[in-house]
Amino acid sequence: MSTVVETHDHGHHGPAKGLTRWLYTTNHKDIGTLYLWFSCLMLFIGGSMAMVIRAELFQPGLQIVEPEFFNQMTTNHGLIMVFGVIMPAFVGLANWMLPMQIGAPDMALPRLNNLSFWLLPMAFGILISTLFMPEGGPNFGWTFYAPLSTTYAPSTVNYFIFSVHIMGISSILGSINIITTIFNMRAPGMTLMKMPLFVWSWLITAYLLIAVMPVLAGVVTMMLMDINFGTSFFNAGGGGDPVLFQHVFWFFGHPEVYIMILPAFGIASHIIETFSRKPIFGYTSMVYAMSSIAILSFVVWAHHMFTVGMPLAGELFFMYSTMLIAIPTGVKVFNWIATMYRGSITFETPMLFAIAFVALFTIGGFSGLMLAIVPADFQYHDTYFVVAHFHYVLVPGSLFGIIAGVYYWLPKWTGNMYDETLGQLHFWLTFISVNLTFFPMHFVGLAGMPRRYPDYALQFADFNMVISVGAFLFGITQLLLVFIVIKSIRAGKKAKPEVWEGAGELGLEWTLESPAPYHTFTVQPQVK
């Protein structure tokens, strides 16, 4: 992709000083930075909860926490990681990179952008504050199945509901902004089928968010009504149905799963083509594959519910539709490998994370295929096999995608290269510990250990100890990431505009100087 960039001085538009810069900012780069640091903070809060869980499960018996607090930890760990880490991190990357990738000066709706970010600390402040209330926080799992989350919930569930509402508003506003930006602010000449794949992945993701966040808002509102206003949506005693909750929740929940992986697909595509020094193989099929995954995600939701007693035809329908998703996902993996084939490959930290992403996400995909098989799912359902599966797609999947993206674009943000030696160390420690943590979960799950158990039978003791050791190592290792990022912000080898060898050809962001000025593309570039 060749471009013409007009440069002129924008030094007089520098950021405001002090705290107000961050409170009032409408600059896409500042807001991107806020999102990413918020996500980082939440990663350590949600991660600490995982450490409590793993400490308790280190040995059989109850030693560190009581089951009530354990349930609060599993619930909040899930909620924070999904809504507070993965999603904001992708929005942060979108804020930073989308305008720069499409040659726009900023997001289309900058004030809305500020609002969508600042809603998040409110939402998570409310959610986390419940942990300090006498009755404790939400304790019914991140999937909050009724009636455990309604009739039998602590009264703090109302805070949880409002917190989810606020998160939902934030996501919807952010998505509106992203769609508007992509459709209206692309540089002249950048047709839809010339857009970078990260932009494509976010366009699709934003549509998914707008489609399903209102469904989530609906389901928590029904809960609110059941709890406080005497309705019976989910109460069989009043003519409702607890299973209705699950249908509505997963109608949101399954597209949500792809919301958390599609942007990582985009990031991995850029990194693999950059470090293979060869353009992405099958661009068109990559776009169609992501679109197919998004459309299919609306008709597979009940594969989370194979044991609720659906009729045979329903079980078979959701089995087949789920298996279909393996096709576009497989196509993406094949395309990445075909991009590497006959390339000229180097192994900088972003590439290492991207390769690990492809390999380990595929393992998560395999276990996903196994889980789709209904009769086998009767044995897997709600065991650690499921926990292993979704952690493989979310940690070495989504999180590795985010970390890879951070390493890849960090020199563009800070103007300094990160410390490559520390980056490689961070990768290898993370890679080893992530597998040590999540691979044995397949074994304990198959052997029959149910999920969300604070205590377990003796046969699972050895693997659980290994899992806990892996988890502690994984947790500590992520402090290294923070250190590397801060080090790169403060000093380091100066980065060139293209940062990575040959990247100048691959996207508009690499035509800008490093660090990217506070305002970029105030005159639109031309894309040929």
Place this chain on the structure above:
Amino acid sequence: MAYLSKFSFKFYQIIFLILPATLLGEAADYNMSVGVTEVSREIFDLHMLIFWVCVWIGVVVFGIMFWSLWKYRKSKGAVAADFDDNFWLEIGWTVAATLILVVIAVPSTQVMVKAYDDAEGEINIMVTGHQWKWHYKYLEDDISFFSNLSTDPEQIYNKMPKGEFYLKEVDEPLVIPINKRIRFLITGNDVIHSWWVPDFAVKQDAIPGFINTAWTNVPEPGIYRGNCTELCGIRHAFMPVVVRAVEQEEYDAWVVEKVMLAEQEKLLTSKEWTTEELFERGEGFYQTNCVACHQVNGQGIPPVFPALEGSQITLNDAPRQIEILMEGVQGAAMASYAGYSEVDIAAVITYTRQAWSNGENGDGVIVTPQDIVAYKNKTEL
């Protein structure tokens, strides 16, 4: 290990290479239970089939990927080729992926149809999930009982060594005869639970207000252990499932005995009970059913589980205490105990009103089985 098939032996070897041998004690437990029923065996075979399909796809895909990474590394002087699309290759691997899925879908559908057969059973058992125990009711015979975790809390809190069946043992297992078609009608009393016995490959959610069905036909006598697999609150991990499958004659004898015991229980209601007798019986009931939440010393775990010692209800309000035991507390963890006998309920109420310092500080009202009968008569009108 005796049941390891040809496939799982290979699996064993692979794992052995990956993990330190120290992890593999004699009870190496890393794969799905083969189980004992026809359905569970077919599901196991299906599981291994998909597993090996995934392994072979993985070997090919990762093989090509790592070979490319190695062969085309820049440090060896690789120069990037200039191609970025191939229509027939894209079509080719899409079709290949589809064909593999069809190969998996066919046997999966066959096993599914078999597992999901909901015809009447020769024996029909109603399984009800309660917070946090299972209730079994035999629809053809007048037998029903609760099945509680029997692991000593001292073991859970690491105050004594853990037994062999730690958290997988109950006071009264479900008993079924072998070689009979058993149908389970599964429901929940409060929240959603899920009844799982891996060796039967039966896992069905127990949903309040709805009845799900599952079936099994067990060919071998034995004790089969499982769990609750849907998060149901604080003691989710502490409501295991234990099923004892026995020969038909043994089963018949068991039924006769259970029916007889039930008759005797009924007679006990009309018996005149002394405070000491009630206290003694109530103490036993309390240890089995109440200590998990209200604790041996009656202090509970406030604010979730209130203390019974010094509570105004246990001291001075016997009618309210009866009501709580019979109806449960809406919106709290306290479930209804109305499914137990009048004697047990009266005994445990009397026990909690006499135990600890409550006997000295309270009104000393004794609750008898007749009081419970009176309550039932009053509320049923």
